[in-house]
Amino acid sequence: MEYVKKQIAENFWCIEQNGVRSFLFIGTDDAVLVDTCFGGDLKAVVESITDLPVTLITTHGDRDHIGSDEQFETHFMHPAEFEIYQRKNQKKPNAYPLWEGDVFRVGEYALEVVLIPGHTPGGIALLDREHKFILCGDSVQAHTIYMHGDSRNMQALYYSLEKLQAMRDMGIFDTIYASHGQLEVPADILEEHLTLAQQLLDCTAEAIGDAPDHFPKTVKTYGYGRVKMYFEMK
Numbered sequence: 001m002e003y004v005k006k007q008i009a010e011n012f013w014c015i016e017q018n019g020v021r022s023f024l025f026i027g028t029d030d031a032v033l034v035d036t037c038f039g040g041d042l043k044a045v046v047e048s049i050t051d052l053p054v055t056l057i058t059t060h061g062d063r064d065h066i067g068s069d070e071q072f073e074t075h076f077m078h079p080a081e082f083e084i085y086q087r088k089n090q091k092k093p094n095a096y097p098l099w100e101g102d103v104f105r106v107g108e109y110a111l112e113v114v115l116i117p118g119h120t121p122g123g124i125a126l127l128d129r130e131h132k133f134i135l136c137g138d139s140v141q142a143h144t145i146y147m148h149g150d151s152r153n154m155q156a157l158y159y160s161l162e163k164l165q166a167m168r169d170m171g172i173f174d175t176i177y178a179s180h181g182q183l184e185v186p187a188d189i190l191e192e193h194l195t196l197a198q199q200l201l202d203c204t205a206e207a208i209g210d211a212p213d214h215f216p217k218t219v220k221t222y223g224y225g226r227v228k229m230y231f232e233m234k
Helices: 042-047 079-089 154-169 190-200
Strands: 004-009 012-017 020-025 032-033 055-057 072-078 101-107 107-115 126-127 133-135 143-146 175-177 184-186 209-212 221-226 225-232
Touching: 012 042, 020 079, 032 101, 032 107, 055 101, 107 154, 154 190, 190 221, 190 225
Parallel strands: 032 055, 055 072, 133 175, 143 225
Antiparallel strands: 004 012, 012 020, 020 032, 101 107, 107 126, 126 133, 175 184, 209 221, 221 225
């Protein structure tokens, strides 16, 4: 699967592969890579942009975000994600722990860890307060979110969305960079995420279509505004 690189801003890139994105931040002495897509020679793509040493941060352990992890020596991930990572991918994460409030400084960017469980137990976002943007992994996007399976928890996701909405209401960020679908997403999409999550928790949401064929027939597609989720109503 081919990689496509795109510069978002000065010293800030995304690298896309088959519908998923990694993000690369370049500093003076080092660089930070967020997620590694499905796999392949991502290191060569990164080295075509920068020759600085790279620190890898994993937002969550789904297979389309960890495919080339072994190519990067220094790796960080939230410990609540370790078990899911190993079970889903049949490989042990060679990662150091990161925690809520940790800050990774790279050039003009300061990426602050925000814990947002729900899509997975140890999912994180990375917030840059100065530039007022946030990377949310798969938890927030104008695209269909996978909320079916044993690592998903809708109630936890709802509270994480409330947490992000409170930060947005305080003016802490106004732009979301998504791992799937539309790259740059307005922060007001959080209101639609919260509404849909609440409807699913209340069992009042109505399915708008089936899920992909590889899902059980009981999993349906639910939507509100710009947001869709694959979910199994109990």
